[in-house]
Amino acid sequence: METILSLKNLDKKYGKVHAVNNLSFDIERGNVYGILGPNGSGKSTTLGIILNVVNRTSGEFSWFNGKLSTHQALKKVGAIIERPNFYPYMTATQNLALICKIKEISTEKINEKLATVNLFERRDSKFSTFSLGMKQRLAIASALLNDPEILILDEPTNGLDPQGIHEIRQIIQNIAATGTTILLASHLLDEVEKVCSHVVVIRKGVKLYAGRVDEMTASNGLFELKVETNEDKLMALLEEHPAIGKISKDHQTIIATLNSTISSTEINEFLFKNGIILSHLVKRKPSLEQQFLDLTNN
Numbered sequence: 421m422e423t424i425l426s427l428k429n430l431d432k433k434y435g436k437v438h439a440v441n442n443l444s445f446d447i448e449r450g451n452v453y454g455i456l457g458p459n460g461s462g463k464s465t466t467l468g469i470i471l472n473v474v475n476r477t478s479g480e481f482s483w484f485n486g487k488l489s490t491h492q493a494l495k496k497v498g499a500i501i502e503r504p505n506f507y508p509y510m511t512a513t514q515n516l517a518l519i520c521k522i523k524e525i526s527t528e529k530i531n532e533k534l535a536t537v538n539l540f541e542r543r544d545s546k547f548s549t550f551s552l553g554m555k556q557r558l559a560i561a562s563a564l565l566n567d568p569e570i571l572i573l574d575e576p577t578n579g580l581d582p583q584g585i586h587e588i589r590q591i592i593q594n595i596a597a598t599g600t601t602i603l604l605a606s607h608l609l610d611e612v613e614k615v616c617s618h619v620v621v622i623r624k625g626v627k628l629y630a631g632r633v634d635e636m637t638a639s640n641g642l643f644e645l646k647v648e649t650n651e652d653k654l655m656a657l658l659e660e661h662p663a664i665g666k667i668s669k670d671h672q673t674i675i676a677t678l679n680s681t682i683s684s685t686e687i688n689e690f691l692f693k694n695g696i697i698l699s700h701l702v703k704r705k706p707s708l709e710q711q712f713l714d715l716t717n718n
């Protein structure tokens with residue numbers, strides 16, 4: 421695995437606000453990373469630092485194993501951290517051609533990138549006629565013009581309708597499938613769950629979790645149980661079982677989180693032998709949402 425970006429003990433203070441607090445993680449080539457955190461958790465500040473538009477207070481970051489200066493490395497990066505300013509009276513193609521001129525890169529990729537974001541058919545339409553989703557897709561095309569090794573997006577679906585959100589996520593997945601590394605910031609759990617292979621969860625600038633999304637979701641899970649009678653006895657039996665952790669009640673359903681792996685058959689047998697006949701038993705994995713809430717509420 422090649423490390424594209426490495427953050428080590430990165431710190432940013434805005435006066436008394438500790439926006440990024442001792443943050444360390446690595447970005448490996450070919451993965452899709454989500455920086456996930458509630459509003460104000462330091463996502464945009466982190467992206468700003470690695471893109472050299474925000475000065476860090478302390479700590480280090482290095483691009484491509486430190487082989488390139490940040491200035492050189494950023495030529496291999498495509499990033500959208502603010503909505504880019506396109507000219508409303510110019511077409512999609514004309515806007516991208518202007519960006520190529522400013523960035524001193526070839527215009528030969530314009531049609532290919534417009535096709536990547538499903539705007540090729542609308543290439544000769546004026547920017548002012550575009551929906552918000554189309555504007556965002558054009559921004560992604562503009563960030564892809566230099567065939568970047570990593571694409572960085574800050575809240576890529578903010579403000580879009582469900583159809584627009586779906587389209588952008590699909591496009592991000594298509595771009596990732598071509599091998600481009602992606603780093604996106606989002607406060608949306610389902611976005612990260614749907615689009616990313618890896619996640620860094622932050623709250624108040626502090627890293628709470630970094631790892632694979634599927635590993636985060638694959639903890640031991642929970643049981644949902646119901647009985648028609650003897651609920652107190654059921655609760656007591658669950659409390660004494662070593663595989664059962666926290667027990668809570670949601671209306672008539674008892675939720676028992678698991679400390680270790682145990683099958684439905686095993687728990688059913690244990691309860692039956694102790695005189696409990698369940699009317700409902702389902703084993704569930706906790707959703708990423710529940711895990712995220714557990715992490716960020718602690």
Ligand SMILES: Nc1ncnc2c1ncn2[C@@H]1O[C@H](COP(=O)(O)OP(=O)(O)OP(=O)(O)O)[C@@H](O)[C@H]1O
Nearest residue numbers: 434437439457458459460461462463464465466607
């Ligand atoms: N230029 C600034 N001056 C002072 N404080 C700032 C500045 N930029 C950000 N902050 C503060 O730093 C903290 C982190 O903000 P940041 O925008 O990085 O978070 P975020 O996770 O991207 O949130 P959002 O999704 O709401 O933008 C917040 O408390 C914010 O108010």
